[in-house]
Amino acid sequence: MGSTMTAKILARASGAEDVSPGDAVLAKISFLTCLDGQTFIDTFRDRGLKVWDPKKIIFCFDHMFQPDWMKVQAVTEHPKIRSFAKEQGIPEENIYDLGRNGISHQIPVEHGWALPGTVCIGADTQSSTMGATNCLALPALFGVDPIIVTGDIWMIVPECIRITLTGAFPGGVNGKDFVYRLIADLGEVAQGRVIEFDGPGVLNLSMDMRLAIANGSVQIGALTIIFPPDQVLLDYIQPRAREAFAPVEADADAEYVAHFEYDLSCIRPLVAGPHQIELVRPLDDVTGLAVDAAYVGSCSSGRLSDLALAADILRGRQVHPTVRLVVTPISAETYREASRTGILQDLVDAGATVTQPGCGACYSGNLSPLKLSDGERCISTSVETLRGRMGSKESEVILANAAVVAASAVTGRIIDPARLPAREETLI
Amino acid sequence: MIVQGRAWKYGDDLCATDIVSADYDKLGMSHDWDGCAKHVLENVDPEFLQKLVPGDIIVAGSRLGTGHAHYYTSAIMACKYAGIAALFCESVNALFQRAAIDQGYPIWQLPGIGDFVNDGDRLRIDLASGEAQNETTGESRRFQPVPQLVRDILAAGNALDWALARVA
Numbered sequence: 001m002g003s004t005m006t007a008k009i010l011a012r013a014s015g016a017e018d019v020s021p022g023d024a025v026l027a028k029i030s031f032l033t034c035l036d037g038q039t040f041i042d043t044f045r046d047r048g049l050k051v052w053d054p055k056k057i058i059f060c061f062d063h064m065f066q067p068d069w070m071k072v073q074a075v076t077e078h079p080k081i082r083s084f085a086k087e088q089g090i091p092e093e094n095i096y097d098l099g100r101n102g103i104s105h106q107i108p109v110e111h112g113w114a115l116p117g118t119v120c121i122g123a124d125t126q127s128s129t130m131g132a133t134n135c136l137a138l139p140a141l142f143g144v145d146p147i148i149v150t151g152d153i154w155m156i157v158p159e160c161i162r163i164t165l166t167g168a169f170p171g172g173v174n175g176k177d178f179v180y181r182l183i184a185d186l187g188e189v190a191q192g193r194v195i196e197f198d199g200p201g202v203l204n205l206s207m208d209m210r211l212a213i214a215n216g217s218v219q220i221g222a223l224t225i226i227f228p229p230d231q232v233l234l235d236y237i238q239p240r241a242r243e244a245f246a247p248v249e250a251d252a253d254a255e256y257v258a259h260f261e262y263d264l265s266c267i268r269p270l271v272a273g274p275h276q277i278e279l280v281r282p283l284d285d286v287t288g289l290a291v292d293a294a295y296v297g298s299c300s301s302g303r304l305s306d307l308a309l310a311a312d313i314l315r316g317r318q319v320h321p322t323v324r325l326v327v328t329p330i331s332a333e334t335y336r337e338a339s340r341t342g343i344l345q346d347l348v349d350a351g352a353t354v355t356q357p358g359c360g361a362c363y364s365g366n367l368s369p370l371k372l373s374d375g376e377r378c379i380s381t382s383v384e385t386l387r388g389r390m391g392s393k394e395s396e397v398i399l400a401n402a403a404v405v406a407a408s409a410v411t412g413r414i415i416d417p418a419r420l421p422a423r424e425e426t427l428i
Numbered sequence: 429m430i431v432q433g434r435a436w437k438y439g440d441d442l443c444a445t446d447i448v449s450a451d452y453d454k455l456g457m458s459h460d461w462d463g464c465a466k467h468v469l470e471n472v473d474p475e476f477l478q479k480l481v482p483g484d485i486i487v488a489g490s491r492l493g494t495g496h497a498h499y500y501t502s503a504i505m506a507c508k509y510a511g512i513a514a515l516f517c518e519s520v521n522a523l524f525q526r527a528a529i530d531q532g533y534p535i536w537q538l539p540g541i542g543d544f545v546n547d548g549d550r551l552r553i554d555l556a557s558g559e560a561q562n563e564t565t566g567e568s569r570r571f572q573p574v575p576q577l578v579r580d581i582l583a584a585g586n587a588l589d590w591a592l593a594r595v596a
Contacts, residue, residue, distance in 0.1 A: 024575030043588070052595075125497060141497050141523065143530040146591035154529075154577055154587070158522060191491055192522035221494070223522045386496070 002251025004160040005226045006194045009136040009248055013119045013152075021159045021255075026152045030118035030135070031056040032144065035104040036064040036077055038123060040145045041084045052151035054089040058113065060096040060104035062358040102331025102357050103299045105129040105137070109211065110333050112240035116229050116247035121147055126299045126383060128217035128224040132210035133237055134247050136194075137224050158223050160194045161186075162256040165201025167265035172417050174309065175205070175212030176301055176381065176401045180270035181262070182220050184280040189258050190222040196250060197227050201264045207236045208305040215300050215383065219277045269404055269416065273385030274377075274396035286398060286414050293378040294325040294409035295370055295390075296352075296402050297360035301381035302330030306402040307338045311346035313406035316423045319351035320412035325405075326353045326370040328360025352409075361390055372397070379408045429555040429579050431514045431534065433483040437547040438472060440489035442517075444496070444524065446472050447503035456502030464506035482511030485551055487541055492517040493524025500527040508533050516541050516553075529578055530587040536578075538571040555579060 003011070003018055011019045013027035036059060043049070051057055064077045078097070085095055096107050105127045108114040116134035121127070123144050130137035140147055147153050169178070182190070195217070205213070210233075214225040227233070229247030237245075269283040296302070296310045307329060319325045327347050329335040335357050338344045347354055353369060361370035362382035372378055372391030377398065380390070385397045398414065407417035448456065448464050449471055455463040469476040486507070492515065493500070504527055507515060514534040518541065528535035534555065541560075545551050549564035558573035574582075584590035 022572070024577040026577065049592070139497075139523065141527065142501055143526060143587065146530065146587035149588065149591040150594055154581065156522070156525075156575070156578075188491055191494070191519065218497075218523075221521075 001255050002253040004194070004254045004256065005134070005196050005228065005248045005250050006136060006160050007157060007254075009117055009119060010155060010157055012117065012248075019157045021157050023157045025155050025157060027119045027155050028152050029121045029147060030115065031058065031108070031113050032121045032123070032140070032148055033104045033108045033113065033127070034059045034123045034144070036061045036081060038081070038144070039142070040148070041080060043145055044084070044088075049149060051088050051090070051148045055091060055094070056151070057090050057148065058094040058096065058108065059085065060107045061098065061101045062103045063363050065356070065358060098356070100332050102333065103302070103359060105299060106211070106303075106330045109133055110240065110331060112237065112242045115241055115243070115245035116233065116237065117245055119153065121153060125218055126215050128222075129211050129215040129299060131214040131217070131225045132207060132227050134227055134229045134233060136226060137214070139218065158192060158194050159257045160196050160254075161190060161258040161260070162250075163195055163197050164199035164259070164261045165197055165205075165264055166199055166261070167201050167263040168204035169209070169264050169267055172309075172401075172403045173267050173269055174301075174305070174401050175209040176399070177270050178213055178262075178264070178267050179216030179220065179300075180272050180280045181267055182216065183272070183278060184270070185260075186220055188221070190220050192221075192223055193257065195220070195222045195225045196256070197225070198250065199261070201262070202228060203230055203232060204264065205232070206305060207232065208303040211303065212300060269401060271404070272399040274398055275385060275387045277385055277399075283400065283404060283414075283416055287416055289377065289398070289414045290412060291323060291379045291408050291414060292376040293370055293372060294323055294405050295328075295361045295378060295380040295382055296405050297326070297328030297330065298362040298382035299330065299359065300383040301402055302328055302334065302357075302360065304334050304337050304343070306381060307334070307343050307347065309402040310352075310406035311343045313403055313417055313420065314350035314352065314410070315346045317350055317410050319409045322412050323409045324353070324370060325351065325409040326355060326361055326368060328355045328368060329357045331357050364389065379405050379414055381405050429574070429582065430552065431485060431555065432552040433485045433513050433550070434481065435485045435487045435545045435547070435549050435551045436476065436479070437487045437542070437545065438469070438489070441491050441494065442472070442488045443494045444499040444503040448499070448506045450499060452502070453499070456499070461505040461509040464502050465509035468506050468510045468512070477510070480510065480512065483513050484511070485513050486515045487545055488515060488517040489542060490518040491521065492519065493521040493535070497523060497527075500524050501531070504528045504531050504533050504535070518542055529581055532582055532584065532586040534574070534582055536574055540569070540571065544569050
C-alpha cells in the first residue's frame with residue numbers, strides 16, 4: 001500500500017522508513033511561526049529555558065496593535081518579544097515588525113520559511129494555511145513550549161481524506177466559497193484528518209486561492225490541509241525558499257479513508273454566519289439584508305487577489321454613504337504590491353479606508369477603525385463569525401468573498417455582485 | 429499504566445464548553461483549575477459532581493472535544509482537578525487530545541468502549557496493553573494500546589517536562 005503526502009512527510013521528519021495512521025512519531029519541525037501574544041515567553045523566562053534553535057523561530061506582529069485599554073497591547077507585548085528574542089539569540093530579521101509584518105502564517109509563505117515536504121508549526125489557530133506549499137502545517141495552539149525545547153513534535157499519524165479537483169472557479173468565486181462548500185458537505189468525515197488535494201483542478205488555483213482554502217482547515221474540522229506540488233507552487237516558492245527542499249507526492253495507491261470529487265466550475269458564492277461558521281447558505285438567502293460595515297481582510301482573504309477582486313467591483317463606483325468599508329492587506333508585501341498595481345488607489349477612490357497590514361478588524365480591533373456597535377451588521381471576508389468578535393455582542397458578522405463584500409458596500413445591502421447596477425447609475 | 433474506576437457515560441459531540449461552560453472563562457483564563465473543577469458537566473448532568481468519586485472515568489461517544497480551542501485547557505484541567513482519571517471515547521478531536529496529552533492527562537479513543545460499558549459500571553483498563561475488564565459485567569476486551577511515546581508523556585506529568593528530560 002502506498003503512502004499519502006502526510007505519511008511521507010512524517011516518515012521523513014521522524015527518520016522512519018514509512019509510517020501508518022495510528023503510529024506515534026516524533027517529527028522534526030522545520031521552524032515555528034508565532035503571532036504576537038505568546039504565553040511561552042513567561043514560562044521560558046521563569047524556568048530559564050532555551051529554544052532548540054533560535055534561527056528557526058519567527059515572530060510576526062499581526063494581532064496586537066490595540067489601544068492601551070486592552071489587556072494585551074503592542075506597547076508591552078512587542079518590546080517583550082524583542083527582548084525575549086535577544087535573550088535567546090533569535091536573529092533580529094526573524095521579527096517581522098512594521099514595514100515587514102503580516103499574519104503569522106502568510107509571512108512564512110511569502111518569505112520562504114514554509115517549504116514543501118517539511119513539518120511547519122504555527123502558534124496560531126489557522127496555521128494550516130501554510131499547507132498550500134505542500135508542507136504539513138500544524139497549529140500548536142497552547143502546546144508550543146515542549147516543541148521549541150526539542151525542535152520536534154509528537155504526533156499520532158493521522159488518517160487522510162482525498163479530494164480530487166477538476167475545473168476552475170467561475171468569475172466572482174474564490175477559495176473562501178469553496179471552504180464554505182466543504183464545511184457544509186464534509187461534516188464529521190473530516191474530523192481530525194488531513195485533507196489532501198489532487199486532480200487537474202489544482203493547476204487552475206493560484207497560490208492565493210490555495211492559501212485561502214488551506215486556511216479553512218480548522219473550521220472544516222480537519223487537522224490540516226495539504227496541496228500537491230506543481231509548477232504553480234514551484235514558480236512561487238523557488239525564488240523565496242530559504243533552503244533546498246524536496247516536495248512530496250502521494251502514491252497512486254495511497255490509502256485514504258474517504259474520497260470526494262469537486263468540479264470547481266460548479267462552486268457558487270456562499271455565506272457563513274452570523275455567529276456560527278456552520279451556518280452556510282447560498283448568497284441568495286441573505287441578499288437584501290442591510291449592512292452598516294464591510295471588511296476585506298484577515299488570514300482568510302486579505303491577499304492581493306482578494307483586494308483585486310474588491311477593486312474590480314469598486315472601480316468607478318462609490319461606497320454607500322451609510323457603510324464603513326475597511327480594507328486590511330494581509331501583509332506588508334501584499335500592501336506594497338497592491339499599491340504598485342493601483343489596487344489601493346481604486347479602493348480609496350471608492351471610499352474604502354485602508355489600514356496597516358495584519359489581522360485587522362477580524363481580531364477585536366488591531367488598530368482598525370472598524371468596530372461594530374449594538375444592532376450593526378457587517379459583511380466581511382474575515383475568518384471568524386463568533387458573536388462579539390468585531391465589537392458588540394449584539395452585532396452580526398456575515399462572511400462572504402471579497403466581491404460580495406465590495407458590492408454590498410456599494411449598495412448598503414447584501415447583493416450578488418453579478419446584479420450590481422451598471423456603473424453609470426451609481427456614480428456620484 | 430492502569431486506570432480503574434466507575435465509568436460515567438455521555439453521548440456524542442461532548443465539546444469543551446459542555447465540560448466547562450464558557451460562562452466560567454474567567455476562571456480558566458486566571459488558571460483557577462479548582463474553580464473550573466466545580467463546574468464540570470454542570471449543564472449536561474447537574475448530578476455529576478455529586479456522584480463523582482476521584483478516580484472515576486468519563487466515557488464519551490464520537491467527536492469528543494470539538495468547539496473552539498480557546499476552551500480546551502479549561503475543560504481538560506477541570507477534569508484533572510475534579511479527580512476524573514481519564515476520558516475515553518469512540519473518537520476525539522485531534523487538537524483537543526493533543527492539548528490533554530500535553531497536560532499529562534489521558535484522553536484516548538477506544539472504539540467500541542460505548543458497547544463495552546454501561547453507565548456506572550466499574551472499568552479497569554491497562555493503557556499499555558489495551559486490556560480492559562468490565563468488573564461489573566465480568567467481560568474482558570482488548571482495545572488498541574496507547575502508544576509508548578504517549579504513555580511517556582503521561583508518565584512525565586506533562587509534555588514540557590517530558591521534552592526537558594529529553595534534552596537534559
